[in-house]
Amino acid sequence: MTGIHHNPLEGKSHFRGVWVFLEGRKGALRDVSIQLIGEGRRIADRGGVPLTGVLPGHDVEALARHAIGYGLDRVIVVDHPLLEIYRSRPFTKVMATLITRHKPEIVLYGASKNGRDLGGRLHAVLETGLAADCVKFDIDEEGNLDMIRPSFGGKSLAHILCKQHRPQMASARRNVFLAPPHDPTRHGEVVRETVDLSEADLDAKLLEFKEFVREGGVRPDEAEVVVSGGYGLGDPKYFGMLQDLADLLGGAVAASRKAVDSGWIPKEFQVGQTGMTVRPKVYFAIGISGAVQHLAGMQESDKIVAINLDPKAAIFEIADYGIVGDLFQVVPEFIRQLKELKAGRGPLIAPLATIA
Amino acid sequence: MPAGGPFRILVCIKQVPKAQELQVDPKTQTLKRVGVPSEINPPDANALEFALRIKDRMPAEIIVLSMGPTSFDESLERSIGMGADRAVLLTDRILGGSDTVPTAHALSETIKKIGGYDLILCGEETTDASTGHVGPGIAGHLDIPQITYISEIDIVDGKVHARRTAEDGSEWWEAAMPCLVTVNFGCNKPRAPTLSGKIRVKRGGVIVHWSCADVGIDPNKVGLKNSPTIVAKVDTVHLPPRARKLFHGEPPEAVAGLLKALVEDGVIRP
Ligand SMILES: Cc1cc2nc3c(=O)[nH]c(=O)nc-3n(C[C@H](O)[C@H](O)[C@H](O)COP(=O)(O)OP(=O)(O)OC[C@H]3O[C@@H](n4cnc5c(N)ncnc54)[C@H](O)[C@@H]3O)c2cc1C
Numbered sequence: 001m002t003g004i005h006h007n008p009l010e011g012k013s014h015f016r017g018v019w020v021f022l023e024g025r026k027g028a029l030r031d032v033s034i035q036l037i038g039e040g041r042r043i044a045d046r047g048g049v050p051l052t053g054v055l056p057g058h059d060v061e062a063l064a065r066h067a068i069g070y071g072l073d074r075v076i077v078v079d080h081p082l083l084e085i086y087r088s089r090p091f092t093k094v095m096a097t098l099i100t101r102h103k104p105e106i107v108l109y110g111a112s113k114n115g116r117d118l119g120g121r122l123h124a125v126l127e128t129g130l131a132a133d134c135v136k137f138d139i140d141e142e143g144n145l146d147m148i149r150p151s152f153g154g155k156s157l158a159h160i161l162c163k164q165h166r167p168q169m170a171s172a173r174r175n176v177f178l179a180p181p182h183d184p185t186r187h188g189e190v191v192r193e194t195v196d197l198s199e200a201d202l203d204a205k206l207l208e209f210k211e212f213v214r215e216g217g218v219r220p221d222e223a224e225v226v227v228s229g230g231y232g233l234g235d236p237k238y239f240g241m242l243q244d245l246a247d248l249l250g251g252a253v254a255a256s257r258k259a260v261d262s263g264w265i266p267k268e269f270q271v272g273q274t275g276m277t278v279r280p281k282v283y284f285a286i287g288i289s290g291a292v293q294h295l296a297g298m299q300e301s302d303k304i305v306a307i308n309l310d311p312k313a314a315i316f317e318i319a320d321y322g323i324v325g326d327l328f329q330v331v332p333e334f335i336r337q338l339k340e341l342k343a344g345r346g347p348l349i350a351p352l353a354t355i356a
Numbered sequence: 357m358p359a360g361g362p363f364r365i366l367v368c369i370k371q372v373p374k375a376q377e378l379q380v381d382p383k384t385q386t387l388k389r390v391g392v393p394s395e396i397n398p399p400d401a402n403a404l405e406f407a408l409r410i411k412d413r414m415p416a417e418i419i420v421l422s423m424g425p426t427s428f429d430e431s432l433e434r435s436i437g438m439g440a441d442r443a444v445l446l447t448d449r450i451l452g453g454s455d456t457v458p459t460a461h462a463l464s465e466t467i468k469k470i471g472g473y474d475l476i477l478c479g480e481e482t483t484d485a486s487t488g489h490v491g492p493g494i495a496g497h498l499d500i501p502q503i504t505y506i507s508e509i510d511i512v513d514g515k516v517h518a519r520r521t522a523e524d525g526s527e528w529w530e531a532a533m534p535c536l537v538t539v540n541f542g543c544n545k546p547r548a549p550t551l552s553g554k555i556r557v558k559r560g561g562v563i564v565h566w567s568c569a570d571v572g573i574d575p576n577k578v579g580l581k582n583s584p585t586i587v588a589k590v591d592t593v594h595l596p597p598r599a600r601k602l603f604h605g606e607p608p609e610a611v612a613g614l615l616k617a618l619v620e621d622g623v624i625r626p
């Protein structure tokens with residue numbers, strides 16, 4: 001397939017409206033899709049254009065109606081058994097066809113694994129720009145979408161513009177944009193469209209799916225205190241110790257990627273550029289060196305406490321408090337002293353407003 | 357699969373500055389890149405390791421492919437040292453400033469010229485551009501199946517089986533070849549270069565340089581001016597300075613100091 005416009009400038013003005021790609025899961029929208037609707041609404045309102053959700057799937061009409069309540073003007077539904085689960089080729093075909101058919105000016109995706117898998121393939125066949133993992137959007141003086149993304153692990157923020165090609169496409173990082181409230185009375189249109197799909201588009205087969213199960217308790221991205229463990233733990237069993245600390249403080253356990261990749265803790269506990277972003281009141285980095293990719297997911301925490309053997313570890317550079325020492329001695333001692341302090345008192349963590 | 361030819365694996369690697377060593381220049385507010393040592397983009401080294409493991413089990417030929425300046429030879433030599441058979445560097449001034457659209461185009465054209473491939477491995481993303489868009493872009497151009505974010509791979513009855521890490525779980529996918537996969541950082545331990553590998557590099561002839569003209573790449577499709585996106589500006593992030601209160605000494609003292617500070621600062625309720 002070639003680009004949808006041979007001379008990039010030609011026909012740029014035919015592109016209109018903002019689209020958000022909606023990802024469904026188990027009959028609900030993924031949280032990143034809901035957050036995208038909120039941000040898409042803001043961008044669409046600034047340009048005075050409609051906001052459209054695109055939902056490829058199977059039996060998703062009810063979900064499409066529900067999605068409108070978050071702030072969409074309409075939802076384009078492509079319903080086909082082949083779209084039951086996310087698959088690169090048929091989803092790319094559906095999006096490429098719809099974009100060529102309707103010419104939206106802006107298309108936004110969640111920066112999920114599937115969102116990136118889709119966007120990467122799609123932008124190449126459409127020959128248009130795609131900015132990854134954006135954390136902020138703006139409109140520049142010429143009316144282009146200013147797509148703002150962290151670069152080099154958050155050491156800087158790059159403003160990406162796609163001036164001559166349309167649509168302007170971007171993926172947005174999860175949990176950066178606020179989820180809008182749901183208004184069940186909101187009116188919007190559900191438009192059913194068809195795209196030719198056949199068995200030939202089924203070039204990959206899902207053999208097995210093993211869901212990550214998150215044990216009970218608070219999720220790190222919702223917790224006020226996060227106790228995060230890294231490769232310095234040396235063994236998965238020490239996450240139990242971190243859990244004790246987290247329980248004392250009413251918090252949740254998380255991990256660096258190296259701890260996750262070592263198989264010590266499931267992937268959904270990973271903090272960082274390729275994991276989740278957390279912004280707790282207090283973040284404990286225990287046996288974590290502070291690689292840029294890790295910092296990308298936690299550097300906006302209100303307070304950061306680092307415990308590390310190595311006084312030169314990068315994590316100390318962004319820590320409010322640090323103990324240079326052996327975590328196997330420091331953490332049990334910390335737990336002991338906290339228990340002493342807590343004896344007969346309420347929660348240990350004060351409300352945010354009182355933090356100096 | 358190409359009839360008769362050897363099982364051919366292509367690995368796309370990029371050379372990147374070592375992320376840990378990058379610092380923002382306080383004066384110019386730009387990233388200091390000069391003098392920063394380079395490495396194979398870490399997940400690309402994991403991709404190469406998977407290719408080598410396949411070759412450990414069955415006859416295969418591994419060709420490493422990269423697009424960039426001739427300084428990238430350093431990483432290509434390392435790849436040969438690790439056990440790759442040959443390497444191709446697409447190097448041409450007109451490629452400078454390419455974003456992911458021309459990069460995916462140029463790499464896929466180079467792959468077509470190499471031909472006869474069964475499996476293409478890429479890294480999940482680069483540490484300098486961190487988009488993860490080039491791999492799927494190549495698969496789109498070649499119109500072949502893609503399996504992204506994999507952490508295990510196997511060849512079963514002439515098909516690729518790969519375990520993909522998605523948000524909510526792990527998925528096992530099967531795809532016919534040729535197929536492109538993108539490999540997660542850290543899912544294996546890349547082997548060190550061997551002496552015999554280094555000797556092969558020394559003997560020469562295993563790394564070739566191609567220009568756009570050699571491959572037949574249209575100059576109007578690559579480079580900065582044919583890239584849909586531009587970086588309009590870069591803001592340095594000024595994170596609020598942190599107190600960096602350090603507590604040393606024996607654990608009981610250090611912890612007591614920390615706790616006292618946490619209470620005094622109102623983080624922990626007095
Ligand atoms: C494409 C890409 C994406 C990535 N995404 C992420 C991501 O999302 N999240 C992430 O975290 N990383 C990510 N990484 C990996 C990142 O670069 C680092 O490799 C990783 O964060 C290191 O984890 P760590 O700090 O636990 O391990 P290490 O760097 O090995 O650090 C372990 C630390 O423990 C300390 N230690 C050891 N023993 C003790 C002890 N007894 N007591 C106290 N301290 C001790 C050591 O001094 C050391 O500082 C990514 C990398 C790439 C290439």
Ligand SMILES: Nc1ncnc2c1ncn2[C@@H]1O[C@H](COP(=O)(O)O)[C@@H](O)[C@H]1O
Nearest residue numbers: 368369423478479481482487488489490
């Ligand atoms: N210049 C390049 N040369 C070879 N391979 C590349 C190049 N750029 C990107 N890649 C491949 O594409 C993957 C994703 O890169 P990116 O989209 O830049 O994050 C990398 O891990 C490499 O496997």
